[in-house]
Amino acid sequence: AEHPVVRARYRALADAAAYAATPQIRNMATVGGNLLQRPRCWYFRSEAFECRRKGGVHCFAQQGENAYHAVFAHTACCAVHPSSLATALLALGASVELTSRRGVRVVALEQFFTPADTVTVRDTVREDDELVTDVVLPALATGATSAYGKQAEKESYDWPLAEVAVVIERAGNQCTRASVVLGAVAPVPWRAKAAEAALVGRAVDATSAGDAGRAALQGAVPLQYNGYKLPLIEVAVRRAVLAAVEAS
Numbered sequence: 264a265e266h267p268v269v270r271a272r273y274r275a276l277a278d279a280a281a282y283a284a285t286p287q288i289r290n291m292a293t294v295g296g297n298l299l300q301r302p303r304c305w306y307f308r309s310e311a312f313e314c315r316r317k318g319g320v321h322c323f324a325q326q327g328e329n330a331y332h333a334v335f336a337h338t339a340c341c342a343v344h345p346s347s348l349a350t351a352l353l354a355l356g357a358s359v360e361l362t363s364r365r366g367v368r369v370v371a372l373e374q375f376f377t378p379a380d381t382v383t384v385r386d387t388v389r390e391d392d393e394l395v396t397d398v399v400l401p402a403l404a405t406g407a408t409s410a411y412g413k414q415a416e417k418e419s420y421d422w423p424l425a426e427v428a429v430v431i432e433r434a435g436n437q438c439t440r441a442s443v444v445l446g447a448v449a450p451v452p453w454r455a456k457a458a459e460a461a462l463v464g465r466a467v468d469a470t471s472a473g474d475a476g477r478a479a480l481q482g483a484v485p486l487q488y489n490g491y492k493l494p495l496i497e498v499a500v501r502r503a504v505l506a507a508v509e510a511s
C-alpha cells in the first residue's frame with residue numbers, strides 16, 4: 264500500500280491493498296493469505312447448510328438472501344470472490360509461484376482460481392502440499408497507467424459491493440490495450456472483456472469511459488436482491504478508467 268515503487272508503477276495494486284483492511288489487519292496479513300481467502304457467503308460459513316462449495320448439491324443463496332452475492336456466472340455458486348488484491352493483480356497480469364517438495368511452478372493468476380462454473384471444495388489449483396511463495400508482476404508497458412475503485416456501504420474499511428481495477432496503455436490519448444477486472448461480482452475475479460473492447464482504438468475520455476462502464480454489464484444477471492450492483496459496476500468502471508488516465 265505504501266511502497267514507493269508499487270505506488271509509482273502499480274497504483275491499482277497499492278490502492279487495492281490500502282482499501283482492503285485497516286493498517287492493523289494489513290500488518291498481520293499476507294498477500295498469499297488475501298488471495299487464498301475462502302468465500303464470505305453466510306450459507307457457506309454456516310454449519311447448517313451443506314452448500315455446493317462444501318460438497319452439497321444446492322446453492323442456497325440462489326433463492327435465498329443474496330444481496331451481497333454474484334451478478335455474473337452464478338449458475339453453480341453465488342458467492343463472490345473475497346480478494347481485492349486478486350482484482351488488481353489479475354488486471355496487472357500477475358502470476359503466482361507455488362512451491363512444494365516436488366519443486367516450483369508458476370501459474371498465471373487468470374488460471375489460478377477454480378473456474379466460476381466448476382464448483383468444487385477447492386477455490387484454486389494449489390495442491391495441499393504447495394505454498395504460495397511469490398507473486399510475480401510483469402513490467403508494464405512504457406506509459407501504462409492503472410487505477411482501482413471500490414464501492415462499499417461505508418467509507419470506512421468495509422467489504423466491497425463492487426470493485427474494479429483498470430490498466431490502460433495508450434499511444435497519445437488513444438487506448439491501445441485495456442485490462443478491466445471486476446471484483447465482488449462473481450465467484451472469481453471477473454474480466455470485463457466487453458469493457459476492454461469498448462476502450463481499445465479510442466481516445467480515453469468521458470464518452471469512451473461511459474461506454475466501457477455500460478459494456479462491463481454484458482452478461483450480468485442479477486439475483487432477486489442484488490440488482491443494485493449493476494449501476495455500481497457501471498459507475499465504478501467509468502470512474503476507474505478516467506482515474507487511470509488522469510494518473511499519467
